[in-house]
Amino acid sequence: MTEPAGGKALFSDAYVREAVAAVLEADGLPGIVQAGHPVLRARAVPFTGQIPADELARLIAVMRATMHAAPGVGLAAPQIGIPLQLAVLEDLYEVPADNAAARDRRPLDFLTLLNPRYTPVGPATASHYEGCLSISGWQAVVDRAVAVDLAYDDEAGTALRRRFGGWQARIVQHETDHLAGILYLDRAHTRSLTSDAEYAAHWSRPDIAAAREVLHF
Template identity: 50%
Template sequence: MATPRGHAPLAEQVEELLATGGPLPIVAAGDPVLRRGTERFEGQLGPGLLARFVEALRVTMREAPGVGLAAPQVGVPLRIAVIEDPAPVPEEVRLVRGRVPQPFRVLVNPAYERIGAVRAAFFEGCLSMPGWQAVVARAAEVRLRGEDEFGRPVDEVFSGWPARIVQHETDHLDGVLYLDRAEVRSLSSNQAMAERWTQPTPEQAAEALGFELP
C-alpha cells in the first residue's frame, strides 16, 4: 500500500526520536510546536510504530514524572496524548480535589465539552513549563470523545481531577498551555508552593496574592 502523501515525514520524525532510546526530551514553552496545534491521527504511524511511540510517551511521562503527556510536548504534532495518575495524595486532598487513581490511557483525536457550569480552581503545573505552578479554573466535569490506540471509540465522562488532566492534555493538542487559562497573579515557583501553598485548596493563595476564585 502506498504511503499517504505527507505521512512519511512524521513517521521518520518519530523513528528518529525513538532511536535515541530511553525517555524522550520534553519540549519547553517557547518552542512553536507547542502553539501550532496538531494533525488528527489518521494512520500516519503504522501500528507497530504507534505502539512504540505510545510506550515511549509512557516512559517519558513516568520518568518526568507527570500525570499526562501530549505528543507535541516531545515535538510531534499529532493528536495523541497519554494520561496516568496513581494519585498518591493524602485523603483530605483526594476528597477536596476529587483526585482518584487513573490507569494508563491513550487518547487519540480527543475533544472535550464541559458538562454544566461548575468550575473548580486549583494549582496546576506542566512538564513543558518546569518549576512553576498557577491556579487554573476548569470545568468540574467534561465529556471526552475520541479513540484509543486501537481505533476503538472513547465516549466518557470525567469529573474531579481526572477531568482536569484530560482538559490539560487535550488543550496541548490545540496549541493551548495551562498558563493561557491561569490566574497569572497566582503564578508560583515550586519552592513557594512547598513553603506556602500546600493547602488542599488555593483560598489562602488567592487572598495573599490578590486573585479571585470562581
C-alpha cells in the same frame, strides 16, 4: 512546517513521521520540550494512520515511560516534539486524603487518547494549582470544568466517549489543550503564578483560599 494566516503552525504528515522516527530511534527517553518550542503552539495533526500500528504502540510505550520518569500524570505528543493528536494519561499516585478530597482526585488507570475533544458538562468549575512538564518549575491556578464529556479514539481506532470528573477531568482538559496549541498559562490566573519552591513554602494546601487572599486573584 508552514505558517498560515492566523499564526497557527501546520505540520505535514511527513514531518510527523520524521519526528516519530527520531524519537523511536534515539537512545533513551526523549526530552520534554519547554514553552517557546514551536510545536507546543501549533494545532497538532489528527491521527489518520500516518504510522503503522507497531510504531504507534512503541511510541505510546515511550510516552508512558517518559511520563513516569518526569514524573507526571499526563503527556501529550507535542511535549516530546511530535505534532500529533496523541496523549497518554495515568494517575495512580498516593496523595494525602485531605488533598484528594479537596480536589476530587481518584486513581486513573492508564489511558491512550487519539484525536480527543472534550465538552464541559454544565457550568460548574473548580480552581486549583496546576503545573506542566513543559513549563518546568512553575505552577498557577486554573479554573477548569468540574466534569467533561470526552470523545476520542483508542489505539485500535475505536471511537469512544467517556465522562470524567474531578481531577481526572482536569488532566483530560490539560492534555487535550496541548493538542490545540494551548498551555495552562493561557487559562491561568497570572497573579497566582508561583515557583515550585514558593508553592511548597506557602501554597501547598488542599485548597487555594489562602493563595487567593494573599496574592489577590
